[in-house]
Amino acid sequence: MKTEDVVLGILNEKSQTGYDIVEKIKTIFSHFFDGSYGSIYPVLHKLENKGKVTKKIIVQEGKPNKNLYSITESGREEFNKYLRSPVQTEVMKSDFLMRLYHGEYLPEEQIKQIIIEEINRKEQLVEELESQFEVWKEDMSSYQKLCCQIGIESYRSEIEILKKFQGH
Protein backbone atom coordinates (compact mmCIF):
# COMPACT_ATOMS: atom_id res chain seq x y z
CA MET A 1 0.00 0.00 0.00
CA LYS A 2 1.58 3.23 -1.19
CA THR A 3 0.65 6.65 0.11
CA GLU A 4 -0.18 7.56 -3.49
CA ASP A 5 -2.89 4.88 -3.59
CA VAL A 6 -4.26 6.01 -0.23
CA VAL A 7 -4.58 9.59 -1.47
CA LEU A 8 -6.19 8.45 -4.74
CA GLY A 9 -8.66 6.42 -2.70
CA ILE A 10 -9.64 9.43 -0.63
CA LEU A 11 -10.01 11.59 -3.75
CA ASN A 12 -12.03 8.84 -5.41
CA GLU A 13 -14.76 9.47 -2.83
CA LYS A 14 -14.87 13.21 -3.56
CA SER A 15 -12.68 16.20 -4.50
CA GLN A 16 -10.80 17.52 -1.50
CA THR A 17 -7.86 19.68 -0.40
CA GLY A 18 -4.59 18.40 1.05
CA TYR A 19 -5.71 19.73 4.39
CA ASP A 20 -8.94 17.70 4.23
CA ILE A 21 -7.01 14.56 3.27
CA VAL A 22 -4.66 14.86 6.23
CA GLU A 23 -7.62 15.47 8.55
CA LYS A 24 -9.33 12.30 7.32
CA ILE A 25 -6.15 10.27 7.76
CA LYS A 26 -5.60 11.64 11.26
CA THR A 27 -9.14 10.81 12.35
CA ILE A 28 -10.89 7.87 10.69
CA PHE A 29 -7.77 6.27 9.18
CA SER A 30 -5.80 6.70 12.41
CA HIS A 31 -5.96 3.02 13.39
CA PHE A 32 -4.56 1.67 10.14
CA PHE A 33 -2.61 4.40 8.41
CA ASP A 34 -0.51 7.45 9.16
CA GLY A 35 0.23 10.57 7.16
CA SER A 36 1.23 14.18 7.76
CA TYR A 37 1.48 17.41 5.75
CA GLY A 38 5.11 16.62 5.04
CA SER A 39 4.13 13.40 3.31
CA ILE A 40 0.74 14.24 1.77
CA TYR A 41 1.52 17.55 0.03
CA PRO A 42 4.51 16.14 -1.88
CA VAL A 43 2.41 13.12 -2.90
CA LEU A 44 -0.31 15.44 -4.27
CA HIS A 45 2.27 17.32 -6.35
CA LYS A 46 3.61 14.03 -7.64
CA LEU A 47 0.14 12.77 -8.54
CA GLU A 48 -0.57 16.06 -10.32
CA ASN A 49 2.63 15.77 -12.37
CA LYS A 50 1.66 12.25 -13.33
CA GLY A 51 -1.81 13.39 -14.40
CA LYS A 52 -3.58 11.28 -11.78
CA VAL A 53 -5.22 14.32 -10.16
CA THR A 54 -6.08 17.89 -11.19
CA LYS A 55 -5.89 21.01 -9.05
CA LYS A 56 -8.38 23.88 -8.88
CA ILE A 57 -7.45 26.96 -6.88
CA ILE A 58 -10.32 28.29 -4.79
CA VAL A 59 -9.87 31.90 -3.70
CA GLN A 60 -11.22 32.57 -0.21
CA GLU A 61 -11.60 35.75 1.79
CA GLY A 62 -10.19 35.94 5.28
CA LYS A 63 -8.70 32.47 4.83
CA PRO A 64 -5.81 31.11 2.77
CA ASN A 65 -6.61 29.91 -0.74
CA LYS A 66 -7.49 26.28 -1.18
CA ASN A 67 -6.15 23.77 -3.67
CA LEU A 68 -9.04 21.48 -4.47
CA TYR A 69 -7.82 18.21 -5.93
CA SER A 70 -9.91 15.90 -8.12
CA ILE A 71 -9.08 12.43 -9.37
CA THR A 72 -8.73 11.95 -13.16
CA GLU A 73 -9.68 8.95 -15.25
CA SER A 74 -6.05 7.84 -15.22
CA GLY A 75 -6.04 8.20 -11.44
CA ARG A 76 -9.15 6.03 -11.16
CA GLU A 77 -7.47 3.37 -13.26
CA GLU A 78 -4.43 3.41 -10.99
CA PHE A 79 -6.62 3.18 -7.90
CA ASN A 80 -8.52 0.24 -9.33
CA LYS A 81 -5.24 -1.47 -10.15
CA TYR A 82 -4.27 -1.05 -6.49
CA LEU A 83 -7.63 -2.42 -5.27
CA ARG A 84 -7.08 -5.61 -7.29
CA SER A 85 -3.43 -6.12 -6.30
CA PRO A 86 -2.44 -8.61 -3.55
CA VAL A 87 -3.10 -7.43 0.02
CA GLN A 88 0.13 -6.65 1.91
CA THR A 89 0.65 -7.99 5.43
CA GLU A 90 -0.09 -5.67 8.32
CA VAL A 91 2.83 -3.92 9.97
CA MET A 92 2.84 -3.08 13.65
CA LYS A 93 5.46 -1.10 15.52
CA SER A 94 4.99 -1.09 19.28
CA ASP A 95 7.40 0.74 21.52
CA PHE A 96 5.20 -0.34 24.43
CA LEU A 97 5.83 -4.06 23.80
CA MET A 98 9.53 -3.36 23.36
CA ARG A 99 9.64 -1.80 26.83
CA LEU A 100 7.67 -4.68 28.28
CA TYR A 101 10.07 -7.16 26.67
CA HIS A 102 12.94 -5.50 28.55
CA GLY A 103 10.91 -5.19 31.73
CA GLU A 104 13.47 -6.95 33.91
CA TYR A 105 15.81 -3.97 33.53
CA LEU A 106 13.33 -1.54 35.02
CA PRO A 107 11.87 -1.36 38.54
CA GLU A 108 8.54 -3.17 38.83
CA GLU A 109 6.74 0.03 39.74
CA GLN A 110 7.81 1.63 36.51
CA ILE A 111 6.60 -1.30 34.42
CA LYS A 112 3.23 -1.17 36.14
CA GLN A 113 3.12 2.52 35.32
CA ILE A 114 3.96 1.86 31.66
CA ILE A 115 1.10 -0.66 31.43
CA ILE A 116 -1.34 1.76 33.05
CA GLU A 117 -0.28 4.47 30.62
CA GLU A 118 -0.74 2.15 27.65
CA ILE A 119 -4.26 1.26 28.82
CA ASN A 120 -5.06 4.96 29.22
CA ARG A 121 -3.64 5.74 25.79
CA LYS A 122 -5.80 3.05 24.18
CA GLU A 123 -8.89 4.18 26.08
CA GLN A 124 -8.23 7.65 24.75
CA LEU A 125 -7.85 6.29 21.21
CA VAL A 126 -11.06 4.29 21.37
CA GLU A 127 -12.95 7.34 22.63
CA GLU A 128 -11.56 9.49 19.84
CA LEU A 129 -12.37 6.91 17.19
CA GLU A 130 -15.90 6.50 18.53
CA SER A 131 -16.56 10.23 18.51
CA GLN A 132 -15.07 10.57 15.03
CA PHE A 133 -17.29 7.71 13.90
CA GLU A 134 -20.33 9.66 15.12
CA VAL A 135 -19.18 12.71 13.16
CA TRP A 136 -18.56 10.90 9.87
CA LYS A 137 -20.95 7.96 9.87
CA GLU A 138 -23.81 9.67 7.97
CA ASP A 139 -21.58 9.89 4.89
CA MET A 140 -20.02 6.45 5.24
CA SER A 141 -20.66 3.28 3.28
CA SER A 142 -21.35 0.09 5.22
CA TYR A 143 -17.77 -1.06 4.52
CA GLN A 144 -16.36 2.16 5.85
CA LYS A 145 -18.46 1.79 8.99
CA LEU A 146 -17.26 -1.80 9.34
CA CYS A 147 -13.69 -0.59 9.14
CA CYS A 148 -14.27 1.83 12.03
CA GLN A 149 -16.10 -0.77 14.07
CA ILE A 150 -13.22 -3.20 13.67
CA GLY A 151 -10.86 -0.48 14.88
CA ILE A 152 -13.00 0.20 17.94
CA GLU A 153 -13.31 -3.48 18.81
CA SER A 154 -9.59 -4.06 18.32
CA TYR A 155 -8.72 -1.30 20.76
CA ARG A 156 -11.23 -2.68 23.26
CA SER A 157 -9.74 -6.19 23.01
CA GLU A 158 -6.24 -4.81 23.48
CA ILE A 159 -7.38 -3.00 26.60
CA GLU A 160 -8.98 -6.20 27.94
CA ILE A 161 -5.82 -8.19 27.29
CA LEU A 162 -3.64 -5.64 29.08
CA LYS A 163 -6.04 -5.48 32.05
CA LYS A 164 -6.02 -9.26 32.27
CA PHE A 165 -2.24 -9.40 32.42
CA GLN A 166 -1.98 -6.42 34.77
CA GLY A 167 -0.42 -7.62 38.02
CA HIS A 168 1.12 -10.66 36.25
Next chain:
Amino acid sequence: MKTEDVVLGILNEKSQTGYDIVEKIKTIFSHFFDGSYGSIYPVLHKLENKGKVTKKIIVQEGKPNKNLYSITESGREEFNKYLRSPVQTEVMKSDFLMRLYHGEYLPEEQIKQIIIEEINRKEQLVEELESQFEVWKEDMSSYQKLCCQIGIESYRSEIEILKKFQGH
Protein backbone atom coordinates in the same frame (compact mmCIF):
# COMPACT_ATOMS: atom_id res chain seq x y z
CA MET B 1 12.01 3.61 19.31
CA LYS B 2 15.02 3.60 17.04
CA THR B 3 16.43 0.49 15.42
CA GLU B 4 19.71 1.29 17.18
CA ASP B 5 18.01 0.93 20.56
CA VAL B 6 16.36 -2.31 19.51
CA VAL B 7 19.71 -3.79 18.48
CA LEU B 8 21.36 -2.60 21.70
CA GLY B 9 18.53 -4.23 23.64
CA ILE B 10 19.10 -7.55 21.92
CA LEU B 11 22.86 -7.36 22.48
CA ASN B 12 22.24 -6.40 26.11
CA GLU B 13 20.85 -9.91 26.64
CA LYS B 14 23.92 -11.57 25.15
CA SER B 15 26.59 -11.20 22.45
CA GLN B 16 25.26 -12.17 19.05
CA THR B 17 25.83 -11.90 15.30
CA GLY B 18 23.85 -9.77 12.89
CA TYR B 19 22.32 -12.93 11.56
CA ASP B 20 21.12 -13.95 15.04
CA ILE B 21 19.67 -10.50 15.63
CA VAL B 22 17.65 -10.59 12.42
CA GLU B 23 16.42 -14.07 13.27
CA LYS B 24 15.21 -12.92 16.68
CA ILE B 25 13.43 -9.93 15.17
CA LYS B 26 11.78 -12.07 12.49
CA THR B 27 10.49 -14.59 15.05
CA ILE B 28 9.74 -13.37 18.55
CA PHE B 29 9.70 -9.63 17.74
CA SER B 30 7.58 -10.17 14.63
CA HIS B 31 4.36 -8.85 16.17
CA PHE B 32 5.80 -5.52 17.28
CA PHE B 33 8.89 -4.77 15.24
CA ASP B 34 10.36 -5.35 11.81
CA GLY B 35 13.92 -5.48 10.57
CA SER B 36 15.92 -7.03 7.74
CA TYR B 37 19.58 -7.55 6.81
CA GLY B 38 19.48 -4.32 4.84
CA SER B 39 18.59 -2.38 7.97
CA ILE B 40 20.36 -4.32 10.74
CA TYR B 41 23.87 -4.68 9.26
CA PRO B 42 24.26 -0.94 8.63
CA VAL B 43 23.00 -0.22 12.16
CA LEU B 44 25.62 -2.58 13.61
CA HIS B 45 28.38 -0.78 11.68
CA LYS B 46 27.06 2.54 12.92
CA LEU B 47 26.95 1.34 16.53
CA GLU B 48 30.50 0.02 16.18
CA ASN B 49 31.73 3.39 14.89
CA LYS B 50 30.06 5.10 17.83
CA GLY B 51 31.70 2.70 20.29
CA LYS B 52 28.39 1.28 21.49
CA VAL B 53 29.29 -2.26 20.44
CA THR B 54 32.50 -4.21 19.72
CA LYS B 55 33.04 -6.84 17.03
CA LYS B 56 34.91 -10.12 17.34
CA ILE B 57 35.52 -12.14 14.21
CA ILE B 58 34.97 -15.85 14.69
CA VAL B 59 36.59 -18.03 12.05
CA GLN B 60 34.55 -21.09 11.15
CA GLU B 61 35.24 -24.06 8.93
CA GLY B 62 32.75 -25.00 6.25
CA LYS B 63 30.69 -21.94 7.12
CA PRO B 64 31.24 -18.22 6.58
CA ASN B 65 33.01 -16.32 9.34
CA LYS B 66 30.89 -14.76 12.03
CA ASN B 67 30.99 -11.25 13.42
CA LEU B 68 30.09 -11.57 17.07
CA TYR B 69 28.91 -8.25 18.49
CA SER B 70 28.98 -7.32 22.17
CA ILE B 71 27.53 -4.28 23.89
CA THR B 72 29.95 -1.85 25.55
CA GLU B 73 29.49 0.18 28.72
CA SER B 74 28.62 3.20 26.58
CA GLY B 75 26.08 1.07 24.71
CA ARG B 76 24.47 -0.01 27.98
CA GLU B 77 24.18 3.60 29.03
CA GLU B 78 22.47 4.47 25.76
CA PHE B 79 20.09 1.53 26.11
CA ASN B 80 19.18 2.54 29.65
CA LYS B 81 18.55 6.07 28.46
CA TYR B 82 16.12 4.63 25.90
CA LEU B 83 14.37 2.46 28.52
CA ARG B 84 13.68 5.54 30.63
CA SER B 85 12.51 7.78 27.77
CA PRO B 86 8.78 8.36 27.09
CA VAL B 87 6.99 5.46 25.39
CA GLN B 88 6.05 6.27 21.77
CA THR B 89 2.54 5.52 20.49
CA GLU B 90 2.04 2.32 18.55
CA VAL B 91 1.96 2.54 14.77
CA MET B 92 -0.19 0.23 12.70
CA LYS B 93 -0.26 0.01 8.91
CA SER B 94 -3.01 -2.23 7.57
CA ASP B 95 -3.47 -2.71 3.86
CA PHE B 96 -6.30 -5.10 4.74
CA LEU B 97 -8.36 -2.40 6.46
CA MET B 98 -7.63 -0.03 3.57
CA ARG B 99 -9.16 -2.54 1.15
CA LEU B 100 -12.12 -3.10 3.41
CA TYR B 101 -12.67 0.65 3.64
CA HIS B 102 -13.00 0.79 -0.15
CA GLY B 103 -15.08 -2.38 -0.24
CA GLU B 104 -17.93 -0.81 -2.20
CA TYR B 105 -15.68 -0.60 -5.28
CA LEU B 106 -15.08 -4.33 -5.37
CA PRO B 107 -17.50 -7.21 -5.96
CA GLU B 108 -18.87 -8.64 -2.71
CA GLU B 109 -17.33 -12.04 -3.45
CA GLN B 110 -13.89 -10.52 -3.59
CA ILE B 111 -14.31 -8.72 -0.27
CA LYS B 112 -15.41 -11.96 1.34
CA GLN B 113 -12.30 -13.56 -0.10
CA ILE B 114 -10.08 -10.79 1.27
CA ILE B 115 -11.56 -11.29 4.76
CA ILE B 116 -11.05 -15.06 4.57
CA GLU B 117 -7.44 -14.53 3.52
CA GLU B 118 -6.81 -12.10 6.37
CA ILE B 119 -8.21 -14.62 8.87
CA ASN B 120 -5.97 -17.32 7.40
CA ARG B 121 -2.95 -15.01 7.50
CA LYS B 122 -3.55 -14.24 11.17
CA GLU B 123 -4.11 -17.90 12.02
CA GLN B 124 -0.79 -18.61 10.37
CA LEU B 125 0.88 -15.84 12.38
CA VAL B 126 -0.53 -17.03 15.69
CA GLU B 127 0.66 -20.57 14.97
CA GLU B 128 4.14 -19.36 14.11
CA LEU B 129 4.35 -17.18 17.19
CA GLU B 130 3.17 -20.03 19.40
CA SER B 131 5.72 -22.45 18.01
CA GLN B 132 8.48 -19.85 18.29
CA PHE B 133 7.42 -19.26 21.88
CA GLU B 134 7.90 -22.98 22.58
CA VAL B 135 11.40 -22.81 21.06
CA TRP B 136 12.57 -19.77 23.01
CA LYS B 137 10.62 -19.80 26.26
CA GLU B 138 13.24 -21.69 28.34
CA ASP B 139 15.60 -18.71 27.97
CA MET B 140 12.98 -16.02 28.41
CA SER B 141 12.29 -13.76 31.38
CA SER B 142 8.71 -13.53 32.64
CA TYR B 143 8.37 -10.15 30.92
CA GLN B 144 9.55 -11.59 27.62
CA LYS B 145 7.02 -14.40 27.94
CA LEU B 146 4.32 -11.88 28.74
CA CYS B 147 5.20 -10.00 25.60
CA CYS B 148 4.74 -13.15 23.49
CA GLN B 149 1.51 -14.05 25.24
CA ILE B 150 0.09 -10.61 24.55
CA GLY B 151 1.00 -11.08 20.89
CA ILE B 152 -0.73 -14.44 20.73
CA GLU B 153 -3.86 -13.16 22.43
CA SER B 154 -3.97 -10.07 20.23
CA TYR B 155 -3.91 -12.18 17.09
CA ARG B 156 -6.65 -14.43 18.50
CA SER B 157 -8.86 -11.45 19.30
CA GLU B 158 -8.36 -10.03 15.83
CA ILE B 159 -9.39 -13.36 14.34
CA GLU B 160 -12.51 -13.42 16.54
CA ILE B 161 -13.45 -9.89 15.53
CA LEU B 162 -13.09 -10.69 11.83
CA LYS B 163 -15.11 -13.89 12.16
CA LYS B 164 -17.84 -11.99 13.99
CA PHE B 165 -18.13 -9.44 11.20
CA GLN B 166 -17.83 -12.04 8.43
CA GLY B 167 -21.07 -12.01 6.46
CA HIS B 168 -21.90 -8.48 7.74
Next chain:
DNA sequence: TTGCTCATGTAACCTGTTACATGATTGG
Protein backbone atom coordinates in the same frame (compact mmCIF):
# COMPACT_ATOMS: atom_id res chain seq x y z
C1' DT C 1 -2.78 38.29 23.94
C1' DT C 2 -2.39 33.67 23.57
C1' DG C 3 -3.40 29.87 21.12
C1' DC C 4 -6.19 27.46 17.83
C1' DT C 5 -8.01 26.70 13.13
C1' DC C 6 -7.47 27.09 8.43
C1' DA C 7 -4.08 26.32 4.54
C1' DT C 8 0.10 25.53 1.93
C1' DG C 9 4.70 24.41 1.21
C1' DT C 10 9.87 22.90 1.26
C1' DA C 11 14.75 21.59 2.57
C1' DA C 12 17.64 18.86 5.24
C1' DC C 13 17.94 14.88 7.22
C1' DC C 14 17.35 10.20 8.44
C1' DT C 15 15.92 5.63 7.55
C1' DG C 16 14.46 1.69 5.23
C1' DT C 17 13.67 -1.42 1.03
C1' DT C 18 15.14 -3.94 -2.91
C1' DA C 19 18.19 -6.12 -5.42
C1' DC C 20 22.36 -7.59 -6.06
C1' DA C 21 26.93 -10.27 -4.91
C1' DT C 22 29.30 -14.37 -2.74
C1' DG C 23 29.64 -19.31 -1.47
C1' DA C 24 30.05 -23.73 1.20
C1' DT C 25 27.30 -27.21 3.60
C1' DT C 26 23.33 -29.99 4.62
C1' DG C 27 18.85 -32.37 4.18
C1' DG C 28 15.29 -34.46 1.51
Next chain:
DNA sequence: CCAATCATGTAACAGGTTACATGAGCAA
Protein backbone atom coordinates in the same frame (compact mmCIF):
# COMPACT_ATOMS: atom_id res chain seq x y z
C1' DC D 1 19.96 -32.28 -7.60
C1' DC D 2 17.47 -28.67 -5.54
C1' DA D 3 16.34 -25.87 -1.84
C1' DA D 4 17.39 -24.20 2.40
C1' DT D 5 20.58 -22.63 5.92
C1' DC D 6 24.35 -20.06 7.42
C1' DA D 7 26.63 -15.47 6.95
C1' DT D 8 27.96 -10.94 5.39
C1' DG D 9 27.58 -6.87 2.88
C1' DT D 10 26.45 -2.60 -0.26
C1' DA D 11 24.46 0.68 -3.78
C1' DA D 12 20.60 2.79 -5.63
C1' DC D 13 16.44 4.18 -4.71
C1' DA D 14 12.27 5.47 -2.30
C1' DG D 15 10.16 7.31 1.46
C1' DG D 16 9.03 9.70 5.59
C1' DT D 17 9.95 13.14 9.64
C1' DT D 18 11.13 17.46 11.52
C1' DA D 19 11.48 21.95 11.47
C1' DC D 20 10.92 25.89 9.37
C1' DA D 21 8.23 29.73 6.74
C1' DT D 22 3.83 32.47 6.07
C1' DG D 23 -0.47 34.66 7.69
C1' DA D 24 -5.31 35.95 8.63
C1' DG D 25 -9.33 35.31 11.63
C1' DC D 26 -11.43 34.13 15.96
C1' DA D 27 -12.48 32.80 20.66
C1' DA D 28 -11.33 32.87 25.55
